[in-house]
Amino acid sequence: MTRTSTKLLLSLSLSLLAPLAGCDDRCEHPDAESCTTDADTDTGLHATSIMLSAGMETGEPGTTGMTDTTGATDIDATDGVSDTDATETGETDGCPELCGCVPALPRPEPPSIVLVLDKSGSMFVKTWDHDHDDLDGDGISDLVPGQPATPEVTRWNSLHRVVETIANDFDDRVSLGAQLFPALDASSASPELACVVDSPPEVAVAPGNAATLLASIPSADELALAGGTPAERGIASAADHLVALDDVEFAGSKHMLLITDGGANCSVDAEPSFAGVSLADPKLVATVEEALAGWGGDAPIETLVVGIDIEDAYDDTLQANPLELLNEVADAGGRALEGEERFYNATDEDQLLAAIEGLIGEISCTIPLGEDGQPGFTTLELEVDGEPLAELDASACDDGAAGWSYADDLEPHMSVRLCGAACEQFKASGELHGEFNCVPQP
Numbered sequence: 001m002t003r004t005s006t007k008l009l010l011s012l013s014l015s016l017l018a019p020l021a022g023c024d025d026r027c028e029h030p031d032a033e034s035c036t037t038d039a040d041t042d043t044g045l046h047a048t049s050i051m052l053s054a055g056m057e058t059g060e061p062g063t064t065g066m067t068d069t070t071g072a073t074d075i076d077a078t079d080g081v082s083d084t085d086a087t088e089t090g091e092t093d094g095c096p097e098l099c100g101c102v103p104a105l106p107r108p109e110p111p112s113i114v115l116v117l118d119k120s121g122s123m124f125v126k127t128w129d130h131d132h133d134d135l136d137g138d139g140i141s142d143l144v145p146g147q148p149a150t151p152e153v154t155r156w157n158s159l160h161r162v163v164e165t166i167a168n169d170f171d172d173r174v175s176l177g178a179q180l181f182p183a184l185d186a187s188s189a190s191p192e193l194a195c196v197v198d199s200p201p202e203v204a205v206a207p208g209n210a211a212t213l214l215a216s217i218p219s220a221d222e223l224a225l226a227g228g229t230p231a232e233r234g235i236a237s238a239a240d241h242l243v244a245l246d247d248v249e250f251a252g253s254k255h256m257l258l259i260t261d262g263g264a265n266c267s268v269d270a271e272p273s274f275a276g277v278s279l280a281d282p283k284l285v286a287t288v289e290e291a292l293a294g295w296g297g298d299a300p301i302e303t304l305v306v307g308i309d310i311e312d313a314y315d316d317t318l319q320a321n322p323l324e325l326l327n328e329v330a331d332a333g334g335r336a337l338e339g340e341e342r343f344y345n346a347t348d349e350d351q352l353l354a355a356i357e358g359l360i361g362e363i364s365c366t367i368p369l370g371e372d373g374q375p376g377f378t379t380l381e382l383e384v385d386g387e388p389l390a391e392l393d394a395s396a397c398d399d400g401a402a403g404w405s406y407a408d409d410l411e412p413h414m415s416v417r418l419c420g421a422a423c424e425q426f427k428a429s430g431e432l433h434g435e436f437n438c439v440p441q442p
């Protein structure tokens with residue numbers, strides 16, 4: 001809604017304001033305290049050179065674009081600077097000669113991510129060739145002739161190892177929580193007990209949470225747990241928790257990472273029988289959609305989907321194809337892949353680690369451009385740690401090239417992604433600097 005109206009306003013106003021003033025190639029750091037402009041309360045259409053700096057704490061978001069719109073035009077059309085504005089800007093408390101003079105945006109906040117973890121019986125009963133050293137299944141290593149293959153492990157064993165790695169790796173950059181589905185005390189004693197989920201989640205979102213998280217989930221060598229796959233109840237509880245977080249302490253973006261080895265069942269509307277709760281749950285997609293739309297008017301919550309060895313085949317118990325079900329969940333969650341498998345479907349432990357590490361890395365290197373996004377008629381230049389970055393298209397960013405790309409397709413762009421080495425550099429230094437520069441008008 002905001003995007004549409006902003007875009008409309010910009011298009012409607014273009015003819016009134018043309019030619020727009022040009023401005024200097026580069027902007028000096030504006031001093032947020034002394035840079036009072038001759039601001040009329042206005043649309044910000046002249047704010048064509050705006051700073052954002054992740055290293056600065058000054059200023060407030062959403063206050064960009066406060067120069068005048070008193071009809072300033074570059075009458076002599078030779079210096080690229082609005083004649084009326086140039087005079088006025090010269091009068092303003094030491095501001096450099098800019099098209100705009102606005103506070104820097106605040107430092108990006110760490111994202112909040114709930115790991116929504118499948119703790120169903122199959123995670124502890126089914127084993128897999130986690131390191132892919134025995135594709136023919138004869139018990140002999142395919143890699144080292146004559147040597148026995150490594151023993152298969154449970155899927156939970158692999159998931160636990162991956163969670164341990166990523167929780168430690170991202171401990172200082174991401175606020176993590178964990179939701180198990182079903183709950184720790186679920187059992188196969190009754191259909192109800194097979195589907196119970198704890199709410200709030202077992203591990204509340206918090207910074208520096210790795211040790212707490214690992215102490216609160218079943219251990220890697222656990223073999224005796226049972227239960228269904230109440231993913232919808234898990235997602236609902238995790239979304240409730242994210243919405244309830246303090247907006248100031250947890251000001252970053254909010255995400256759920258659903259990691260599962262099968263299609264969701266345990267529908268809240270199911271008949272209370274084992275056959276009933278074993279059927280695919282049609283409600284999961286709707287709940288994920290609701291979270292993305294902004295639960296109770298709150299910020300959108302993305303759901304990212306990682307499957308553990310999901311087969312593309314009809315499942316008689318679910319009465320559905322689990323791969324198709326998870327494709328639908330990924331589509332609804334806001335960050336689906338393209339193609340036949342639109343979620344990350346890991347067939348071994350390395351792929352599971354790569355998928356989860358990649359997704360959390362991507363989230364932590366996605367930087368918002370302020371409440372109103374990028375102003376119209378501007379280009380964006382970014383520097384990490386003092387080095388200018390190349391703008392990339394999204395596919396080059398996905399492939400790990402160094403640089404940045406927009407994280408969204410529509411204008412005004414609301415956020416950017418740092419890609420490849422640029423993401424690593426930002427994570428190491430925390431220094432991101434950016435400028436919106438005006439596109440010179442003819």
Ligand SMILES: [Ca+2]
Binds near residue numbers: 133136138141149
């Ligand atoms: Ca073999």
Ligand SMILES: [Ca+2]
Binds near residue numbers: 131150152
């Ligand atoms: Ca093996």
